[in-house]
Amino acid sequence: KAGVTQTPRYLIKTRGQQVTLSCSPISGHRSVSWYQQTPGQGLQFLFEYFSETQRNKGNFPGRFSGRQFSNSRSEMNVSTLELGDSALYLCASSSWATNSYEQYFGPGTRLTVT
Amino acid sequence: GEDVEQSLFLSVREGDSSVINCTYTDSSSTYLYWYKQEPGAGLQLLTYIFSNMDMKQDQRLTVLLNKKDKHLSLRIADTQTGDSAIYFCAESTSDYKLSFGAGTTVTVRA
Numbered sequence: 001k002a003g004v005t006q007t008p009r010y011l012i013k014t015r016g017q018q019v020t021l022s023c024s025p026i027s028g029h030r031s032v033s034w035y036q037q038t039p040g041q042g043l044q045f046l047f048e049y050f051s052e053t054q055r056n057k058g059n060f061p062g063r064f065s066g067r068q069f070s071n072s073r074s075e076m077n078v079s080t081l082e083l084g085d086s087a088l089y090l091c092a093s094s095s096w097a098t099n100s101y102e103q104y105f106g107p108g109t110r111l112t113v114t
Numbered sequence: 115g116e117d118v119e120q121s122l123f124l125s126v127r128e129g130d131s132s133v134i135n136c137t138y139t140d141s142s143s144t145y146l147y148w149y150k151q152e153p154g155a156g157l158q159l160l161t162y163i164f165s166n167m168d169m170k171q172d173q174r175l176t177v178l179l180n181k182k183d184k185h186l187s188l189r190i191a192d193t194q195t196g197d198s199a200i201y202f203c204a205e206s207t208s209d210y211k212l213s214f215g216a217g218t219t220v221t222v223r224a
Contacts, residue, residue: 004156033211043202043214056209090156092212101145103212105157 002027004093004106012112018079021109025072025093032074033103034066037088046089049074081113120203120215127223132190134218136203139184143205146179147212148188151200160188160201198222 005024013019025032034046045058049068066076078085088110094103117139126132138146144165149157163170163177163186170177176189190197200219204212 031210035212042216043204043212045211045213048210050210056211058211092157101206102159102162103147103206104159105149107156 004091004104006089006091006106006109008109009107010110010112012114013081014114015081015083017081018077019081019111020075020077021089021091021111023074023076023091023093023106025074025091026104029093029095029104030072031094032068032072033092033094034074034076035090035092036060037090037108038086043090046076078111083113085111086113087111118203118205118213118215120201120218122216123219123221125221125223126193128193128195130193132188132193132197132220132222134188134190134201134203134220136186136188136215137184138186138203138205138213140205140207140213141184142207145206146177146186147202147204147206148175148177149202149204149214151202151217157202193220193222195222195224 007022031050033048035043037043047057047066048055052068063079068074088108090108091106092103120136147162148160150160151157161172161175168179174191178187200217202217203215206212
């Protein structure tokens with residue numbers, strides 16, 4: 001079974017620009033979560049989607065948004081990029097089914113804002 | 115609220131056992147996880163335990179959970195150089211998110 005895939009793997013953007021990151025979950029998984037990892041703040045939850053509905057959102061400004069498509073693929077968007085948005089963005093896939101609460105992570109997208 | 119704490123560093127000799135400790139504060143935690151992260155990589159799920167269990171063993175890995183003290187530990191038997199990485203403890207509640215500790219950097223020395 002293929003794992004979680006994220007594209008692109010690396011991205012360099014300029015302050016003020018916007019960016020869209022993509023995540024394809026494991027086949028059959030309907031839940032996709034996004035996390036931001038930085039040296040200073042560690043791993044922080046951004047949001048979680050299940051069947052195209054956002055079920056939970058972390059404490060991030062409105063510049064961070066996401067969506068999920070009917071095939072469970074998800075995208076997250078960051079508008080008006082700031083230097084502090086430089087981070088590793090990780091996507092996690094889960095079925096959240098009875099007897100299975102495993103969350104599998106993709107390799108991440110490394111975003112650098114200059 | 116949620117707050118997961120881990121010690122930051124652990125150095126262990128190859129062949130010895132490693133024990134990584136974690137404490138959490140949310141008594142409504144349902145599942146507790148251990149992840150491994152190698153340089154430049156994402157998070158690899160090592161194991162997880164349901165909050166009504168007190169122990170889980172999976173090959174070289176043993177997880178112990180003390181729910182009364184909100185203490186979780188991961189023991190790696192016969193530690194190898196390939197076990198050098200950052201290990202994260204995480205808890206989940208009923209709101210579909212994981213709360214992570216800061217990570218423990220494990221260094222295996224020959």
